Amino acid sequence: MVETWQQIALGVLVLLVFTSFIKEWVSPEVVALGALVTCVLIGVLPIAVPSPAPGLEGEALTNALRRFNADALRVFAHPAPITVACMFVLSAALERTGVIEVLGHWFERTAGTSPTRMLVIMIVIVAGLSGFMNNTPVVVVFLPIVLGICRRKDWAASKYLIPLSYAAIVGGTITIIGTSTNLVASGIAASYDPNYAFGFFDVTPLGIVFVAVTFVYLLTIGKKLLPDRVTLAALIDSKDAREFITRAFVSQESPLIGQSFLESSLKKMKKARVIDVVRDGNRVRESLNEVVFEEGDEIIIKGRLGDLMGLSEKDGITQDTSDQLGLEDVRTESAVMMEGIIGPDSSLAGKSLKELNFRQRFGVIIVAVHRRGRNLQERFEDVKLAFGDTLLVQGPARRMQQLFELKDFVNLSEPKEVAIRAKKAPFAIAAILAFMVLGLLSGINLIPPIPIVQVALCAAVFVLLTGCIDPSEAYQSVEWKVLFLIIGMLGLGQALQYSGVADLLAIKVVETTHGMDPRILISLLYLLSAILTEMVSNNAVAALLTPLVIIVGIQLGVDPKPFIAAVMFGSSASFATPIGYQTNTFVYGAGGYKFGDFFRAGFPLAVILWIVASILIPVIWPL
Incomplete structure (x- = not known):
């Protein structure tokens, strides 16, 4: 006790x-x-x-x-995190076999003819995909495509990236597997009483309405509220982005030997600048201002091609004045400027550029950083990087390629080119279709009920056995942080239920709302879930509130399913802040947004969906 x-x-x-x-x-x-x-x-x-x-x-x-059912170890066998893990694997299989990429290329070919056409096609594709797979990779694939179209057409990317995220969010409400929030709430409900469980397509009617309302809103009211922001790359004039890198050695007779960089004439160059010094094949780790030149040092200088060619007249770098500085010209190569975003599982997060020794480690330089609505072009070396930070990087193309091959950095400038297993695509598509068909047949009782976790495990194993994805890729595709968050919050929710605290809270809610129409209570629960999910994880909100609302429904003598649905949909309604949902955080930096942009564009949508949910939930799930 x-x-x-x-x-x-x-x-x-x-x-x-x-x-x-x-x-x-x-x-x-x-x-x-x-x-x-x-x-x-x-x-x-x-x-x-x-x-x-x-x-x-x-x-x-x-x-x-x-007591047996309250065992803390049972949360590790809960169907919700297992199903979520399987969905990560299935999503990765669709991505690895090129299914998403094919849709992305089709979108790129057909959507760029007009701004409205692009918005319409983007919302339909992204919402549709997000109903059956993890929406984060969908956004990651479409981000560089949308940015590329906007650059070529000279359209403001900020008019499209918030809609991209919102489409992914509401798309996840179409099916029970569309978002981990649905799986968590439904899993808790099923463990309490199998009659409270939600089938594969039970949430589809309201989910489709959510998508339709969001679609109309983004094409009308939302279109006028979306900001016209400058992305990070646009801070730098396109002509300035076409720069080149020259490499030169310090010769045996050079007067630079023994001089510090601050004392040398290289510091005074107007049209070009030294960005690095290489000694004995390794980049000098000291700050550039502390470097003292030695014979054989390789000096890396960056500037526009015309400026580098004119250094012979003003700065004494090339052949005409090589005797003056003792520098031997080595080679010149193009410097590429690209945007990248810190991913959710990046090893760079929590460390500053100085701590990472970024320039020496990756062979590129950081031109600017976008952080929480601010574009920083100076004094950002000590800023600790975080998920969602957008970096404008410049360096040789080959070093850029090496940098973006890392999982730490998501390329925003161009779609990531990876070797795909196109021949395996039919197997990946078959796995998803089988998942959908079995879920539908089970939901309408044409076949005996099949637990969603069972179908998910079978589908995940199938794509592994057919080679759509190999085991190492499957392990990497799982967002373990999300799984552990779900497991921990399920344990806390189980503690609230076993300890009797959930019963006490439910009784207090019933006493406080005595005489209130249950439909009003459903509306208030949706609102509470939506507010909390803007501040904390949506999975955490679902895990904590679902046990509570089940008991509230039982105390009121009505079916708890509409209350569970209110928590389920409310926990996914993160539109007013960039931190409430992972896809919002992704587009936050990429679009050059400010924090208030999400509130202006998302708050009216959140209110509209709250009204829609308050009206339709009691209709779809009668009390």
Whole structure:
């Protein structure tokens, strides 16, 4: 039996978890797992509980089963994180076999004829894909395509990237597998009572309405509210971007030997600048201002081609004045300027450019950084990088290629070219279609009910066995941070349920709303979920609120499914901030947006969808 002090401690723990999510003291998945461990340490959740002994009856059997079901280790076998992991693998299979790329290329060929046409086709494709796969890779694939079209047409990319994210978000509400939030809420409901579970297409009617409303909104009201922002690359004039890099050696007789860079005439060059010094094949690790030249040093100089060719007259770099500085010209190569964004699992996150020794490590220079609505062109070396930061990088094409091959950096300037397994595409498509068909047949009772997790596991194993994706790619495709966050929050939700805190809260809600129409309560629960998901993880909101609303429905004597649906859809309604949903964070930096841009464009949409959900949820899921 859980004691009163443990219930109080659990309440304090929930507040600390939400505060930590908002303040970002620690990574969310660490906070969630820490909360799960704390629930075990304070005795709220038992661990490694044996199954009830034979012969138990009545209340003794009920208590034993209740304790067994509250075992903290059971969250690791919960269907929600397992299904989410399988969906990551299936999404990666579609990406690796070129299915998404084919759609992306078709979009690039057909959508660039007019701004409205591009917006219409983009919303339809992205929303449709997001209903059946993880929406993050969809956004990652379409980001550089949209940016490329906007550059060529001289359109403002900021008019399209927020709609790209919003289409991915509402598209995820079309099916139960479209977003991990749906899977978490449905999984908790099924574990409470199989009758409360949601089938594959149970959410489709409201999901399609959400997509249709968002579609109309973005083409009418939203179109006028979208900002006209300058992307990071546009800060630099296109002519200035066409620069070249010259490499020169310090000869044996050079007067530069023994001079520091600050003392040398190289520091005074107007039309070109030294960006690096290589000694004995390695980049000098000291700050450029601290470098003292030695014989044989390779000096790397950047500037526009005409300026480099004119250095012989003014700066004494090339052949006419090589005797003066003792520099031997080596070679000149084109310097490419490209944009990249720090990915969610990047090893660069949490470290500054200075700590990373970025210039020496990657052989490129950072021209500017976009962070939270600000474009920084100077004094950003000490800024710690974070997910969503957009960097404008410049350097030789070959070094750029090496940089963007890393998982740390998502290329925004051009679609990432990878070797695809096109011959395996039919298998990947077959896996998704089989998933959909079995889900549909099971949902309308034409075949015996099949758990979604079972179908997901079969589909994931199928794409592995058929070679659509190899095991190492499957492991890399899984966003482990998301899984651990879900596991931790499921544990916290289980603790609320087992400890009786969820019952106490539900009773308090029922007493406070006594006499209120349940439809109004559904509307308020949707609103609460939508507000919380703008501040913390949508999965965390679903994991904590779902057990509570199930008990509220039972206390009111009505079907809990409409309350669960309110949490499910409300937790996915992140439109007003760039931090509430991962796709919003991706486009935040890429589009050169400010924080308030999301509120201006997304708040009216959030209110409209709240009204729509409040009206339709009780109709689709009668009380």
